[in-house]
Amino acid sequence: MTNIHFAFEDLEVWKKSITFAVAVINMIEELQTERKHFRLIEQIESSVTSIAMNIAEGKGRYSKKEYVQFLYYSRGSLNETITLIEIFKQKDWIKADTYYTLRHDGDEIGKMLSSLISSIKNSI
Secondary structure (H helix, E strand, O other): OOOOOOHHHHOHHHHHHHHHHHHHHHHHHOOOOOOOOHHHHHHHHHHHHHHHHHHHHHHOOOOHHHHHHHHHHHHHHHHHHHHHHHHHHHOOOOOHHHHHHHHHHHHHHHHHHHHHHHHHHHOO
């Protein structure tokens, strides 16, 4: 085991975003559709992983202003992911319980991002 540690790993919103990404990827692996829509699948994989990646990238920036900008990108990726989850639900590709769980988790992440953004902006 390594003793290497990155500052973003302490952020609860980053941890929750990683868990959310894994849950969405698991959902993708169980899609209830005969026809695979590879572009949509690739898009949701990209957007859901971008949430945590932008948090991490922003945390590594040299200014708080840059950090906030990457948190905005993260929130945008979250909204994109939720939009795709909505499309998947309306197409009946995912079960209602999965849909509601993912929306709930996404809502929590959104609130955490907004809180972090406000906190950083108030300290600038």
